Amino acid sequence: MFYQESGQFSTRYRQDGRALRLWQQRAALWALLALAFGLLPFIGNDYWFSAILIPFLVLSLAGLGLNLLTGYAGQLSLGSAAFMAVGAFASYKLQFLLPGLPLLLSFVAGGVVAAAVGVVFGLPSLRIKGFYLLVSTLAAQFFVEWLLTKFAWFSNGNESGVITAPPLLVAGHDFGSPAGRYLLTLSVVLPLFVLAANLVRSSLGRNWMAVRDMDTAAAVIGIPILRTKLLAFAISSFILGVAGSLWAFTYLGTVEPHGFDLSRSFQVLFIIILGGMGSILGNFLGAAFIVLLPIVLSILSGSLLSGVLPAGQLENLQKIIFGVLIILFLIKEPDGLARLWQGWRARARLWPLRF
Amino acid sequence: MKNHLHTLKGAVVLALGLAAASATAQAGGEQYFPLQSYRVGPYAAGGTGFFGGFIDYLQYVNLKEGGVNGVKLTWSECETEYVVEKGVECYERLKKGLNGAPAAATNPLSVGIAYATLERSTADKLPLITINHGRTDSTDGSVFPYVFPLQLNPYSEVSAIINYIGQKSGGLAKLKGKKIAVLYHGSPYGKETNPILELLSKKYGFQLVSLEVPHPGNEQQSQWLTIRQQKPDWVILRGWGVMNPVALKTAQKTGYPADHIIGNIWSNSEEDAAPAGAAAKGFISITTHPSGTQFPVLQGIKKTVLDAGKGNLADAKRFGTVYYNLGVVNGILNVEAVRLAQAKFGKKPLTGEQVRWGFEHLHFDDKRLKEVGALGLLQPLQLSCADHEGGGAVRFQQWDGQQWKVISPWVQADRKLLRPIIEDSSHKYAKEKGITPRDCSKES
Numbered sequence: 086m087f088y089q090e091s092g093q094f095s096t097r098y099r100q101d102g103r104a105l106r107l108w109q110q111r112a113a114l115w116a117l118l119a120l121a122f123g124l125l126p127f128i129g130n131d132y133w134f135s136a137i138l139i140p141f142l143v144l145s146l147a148g149l150g151l152n153l154l155t156g157y158a159g160q161l162s163l164g165s166a167a168f169m170a171v172g173a174f175a176s177y178k179l180q181f182l183l184p185g186l187p188l189l190l191s192f193v194a195g196g197v198v199a200a201a202v203g204v205v206f207g208l209p210s211l212r213i214k215g216f217y218l219l220v221s222t223l224a225a226q227f228f229v230e231w232l233l234t235k236f237a238w239f240s241n242g243n244e245s246g247v248i249t250a251p252p253l254l255v256a257g258h259d260f261g262s263p264a265g266r267y268l269l270t271l272s273v274v275l276p277l278f279v280l281a282a283n284l285v286r287s288s289l290g291r292n293w294m295a296v297r298d299m300d301t302a303a304a305v306i307g308i309p310i311l312r313t314k315l316l317a318f319a320i321s322s323f324i325l326g327v328a329g330s331l332w333a334f335t336y337l338g339t340v341e342p343h344g345f346d347l348s349r350s351f352q353v354l355f356i357i358i359l360g361g362m363g364s365i366l367g368n369f370l371g372a373a374f375i376v377l378l379p380i381v382l383s384i385l386s387g388s389l390l391s392g393v394l395p396a397g398q399l400e401n402l403q404k405i406i407f408g409v410l411i412i413l414f415l416i417k418e419p420d421g422l423a424r425l426w427q428g429w430r431a432r433a434r435l436w437p438l439r440f
Numbered sequence: 441m442k443n444h445l446h447t448l449k450g451a452v453v454l455a456l457g458l459a460a461a462s463a464t465a466q467a468g469g470e471q472y473f474p475l476q477s478y479r480v481g482p483y484a485a486g487g488t489g490f491f492g493g494f495i496d497y498l499q500y501v502n503l504k505e506g507g508v509n510g511v512k513l514t515w516s517e518c519e520t521e522y523v524v525e526k527g528v529e530c531y532e533r534l535k536k537g538l539n540g541a542p543a544a545a546t547n548p549l550s551v552g553i554a555y556a557t558l559e560r561s562t563a564d565k566l567p568l569i570t571i572n573h574g575r576t577d578s579t580d581g582s583v584f585p586y587v588f589p590l591q592l593n594p595y596s597e598v599s600a601i602i603n604y605i606g607q608k609s610g611g612l613a614k615l616k617g618k619k620i621a622v623l624y625h626g627s628p629y630g631k632e633t634n635p636i637l638e639l640l641s642k643k644y645g646f647q648l649v650s651l652e653v654p655h656p657g658n659e660q661q662s663q664w665l666t667i668r669q670q671k672p673d674w675v676i677l678r679g680w681g682v683m684n685p686v687a688l689k690t691a692q693k694t695g696y697p698a699d700h701i702i703g704n705i706w707s708n709s710e711e712d713a714a715p716a717g718a719a720a721k722g723f724i725s726i727t728t729h730p731s732g733t734q735f736p737v738l739q740g741i742k743k744t745v746l747d748a749g750k751g752n753l754a755d756a757k758r759f760g761t762v763y764y765n766l767g768v769v770n771g772i773l774n775v776e777a778v779r780l781a782q783a784k785f786g787k788k789p790l791t792g793e794q795v796r797w798g799f800e801h802l803h804f805d806d807k808r809l810k811e812v813g814a815l816g817l818l819q820p821l822q823l824s825c826a827d828h829e830g831g832g833a834v835r836f837q838q839w840d841g842q843q844w845k846v847i848s849p850w851v852q853a854d855r856k857l858l859r860p861i862i863e864d865s866s867h868k869y870a871k872e873k874g875i876t877p878r879d880c881s882k883e884s
Contacts, residue, residue: 132536234628251872339555342628343552343628384533401480
């Protein structure tokens with residue numbers, strides 16, 4: 086009932102090519118954008134910006150990066166955090182090498198460097214597949230972390246390897262406040278999502294999916310495997326690199342190589358597994374799950390159970406609950422939260438009628 | 441699945457309701473300590489000890505004196521697992537205070553979390569206490585008004601060790617021609633002091649051998665073989681976690697005497713020495729706070745808090761260990777800052793900005809140390825606007841196979857030598873961030 090498709094026809098090719106073909110979808114998107122840009126900056130508080138919204142946006146973007154590579158192009162990777170690290174340190178270093186470089190441009194530059202590194206580590210994907218490729222991206226993970234720790238040059242001669250963010254100035258405006266950092270993050274994340282949503286519907290996106298489903302068949306019908314796979318690595322790493330810069334600059338304000346360790350790669354991987362492989366929306370859903378659930382559990386156990394159990398036990402209990410929820414999820418809905426969302430949408434079409 | 445989400449939704453609503461309810465219940469008359477503690481994860485041994493001691497001391501002040509001048513101390517914990525993002529989330533969650541009681545200071549006991557909340561603390565005007573660790577250049581309070589690496593920063597740490605070696609060799613002049621090896625953890629923490637050691641080696645003319653141990657450090661055969669070839673007079677151990685006992689065991693295997701190995705501030709706990717068994721016997725390490733229960737303040741805590749069944753430690757045997765006592769020392773310093781600030785701003789709950797004034801005016805001489813029952817546990821120290829470290833002295837302790845025995849009086853770091861390096865670094869930071877340093881001569 087709420088989700089009527091009837092009567093909505095495409096009369097032009099342009100209309101047929103739209104990402105969102107129903108007016109309900111477009112209205113919902115505009116409402117969300119209005120909420121995110123117009124309302125939240127005024128009603129949110131520091132806690133919501135710094136502890137929830139910014140990490141949620143940055144992790145969504147990281148999820149998107151990996152999803153393009155794994156969910157769409159079918160190349161498994163455990164090196165997400167390494168590419169994030171490259172992006173963060175490259176942005177930082179370039180800010181230092183080229184004083185006066187605009188902040189947004191340094192994010193892009195960080196992404197470009199990450200893309201270059203991604204291509205290098207993507208080369209083995211031309212020969213090896215699946216778990217073996219996973220292991221070679223694991224090499225990227227360890228190598229980058231080691232490199233950034235070993236050579237102080239990357240952190241500007243700071244022996245402790247910690248970098249701190251420059252002032253967040255864009256066109257003379259200071260985005261250093263929590264609400265400003267949120268807006269800056271949002272303004273970087275959204276265009277990349279729009280880009281990716283269109284990319285996966287383009288011929289390149291279709292090539293990726295063909296390669297994912299069966300690369301021999303894809304080669305037979307004339308898809309250039311080399312180019313397709315390497316572009317997947319490059320674009321995925323570009324997005325991860327920008328996510329890494331945002332993580333360092335707008336979220337934490339500081340970062341050390343250890344902040345991008347293997348567990349961060351796993352975190353990004355969980356986002357796309359839980360959110361939904363091969364889905365754009367799934368990245369938001371997965372990131373929201375990963376960011377919010379531990380906080381909700383921790384606040385709940387802190388207020389309901391404090392005093393009943395020792396604090397250390399409570400924390401372990403949360404881990405158990407989190408783990409159980411993830412397992413349940415994977416059993417009940419292996420296609421992730423995005424699939425659940427699709428199910429609800431299908432029901433909303435029929436409601437109040439039953440199936 | 442649907443039910444699942446319903447429960448989750450219910451839980452969120454409940455949590456928000458509770459948060460709102462607790463925010464409206466004004467307690468008043470309380471001073472709040474937000475605790476970003478870690479009781480699970482790889483560093484739980486340090487976290488449980490430190491926060492156990494800290495909480496027990498706050499409890500002790502409440503029970504014995506009814507708080508600070510009648511202002512009760514209150515606290516709540518938020519688990520960080522030593523993970524930076526969790527620490528930031530906890531910081532943002534707790535910084536507003538609890539039930540109307542304003543937050544006094546944050547004490548994350550984690551370098552990573554301290555770095556990530558450094559600028560936030562400054563913006564929120566909430567002191568950030570990084571006792572015995574943290575960013576070395578935050579010692580310069582004119583650039584970092586809200587950050588306090590109390591007692592000992594990493595540079596002072598190595599300087600004090602070299603001074604001790606000098607004393608042992610019969611004067612710093614005798615260091616010339618000596619050979620000192622440093623075995624450091626292959627991490628930012630481990631490498632941080634290398635430039636200072638090089639500087640000191642040039643100044644005193646000793647030969648420095650730097651050896652890196654990759655994380656986690658459970659294989660050190662080649663490093664110790666190098667040490668055997670080079671035959672250094674002393675080995676400085678900048679270890680962390682499992683690296684420490686492995687270093688001691690490998691030293692024994694390669695025949696290097698344990699009593700010429702000096703552990704740094706994170707290689708100095710019972711948990712570092714005991715697992716090495718007999719190999720650790722004779723191992724020397726520095727400490728800013730001896731372990732032991734003989735100090736009057738610890739006896740007081742035992743009587744008032746522990747014996748009343750209100751202690752925080754899950755394992756009562758850890759009472760008086762290195763990490764626990766560091767927590768107690770941290771408690772003494774925090775409470776003293778509140779006390780001093782109350783003398784200036786009135787006997788009421790204070791804001792972080794007011795407590796900061798208290799930290800900046802911390803002054804412990806022998807008389808005051810005796811009054812709080814911490815003579816010998818806490819070093820005499822005096823902070824100022826420009827100096828947020830205060831002490832810079834360590835004592836040396838030796839492991840006798842069962843426990844640590846203090847073997848030296850307070851050994852001072854060469855802080856005059858280090859100050860220009862710290863200021864160079866802090867001024868560089870100020871320039872990068874566009875901060876104008878405070879004029880400390882105008883501060884009262």
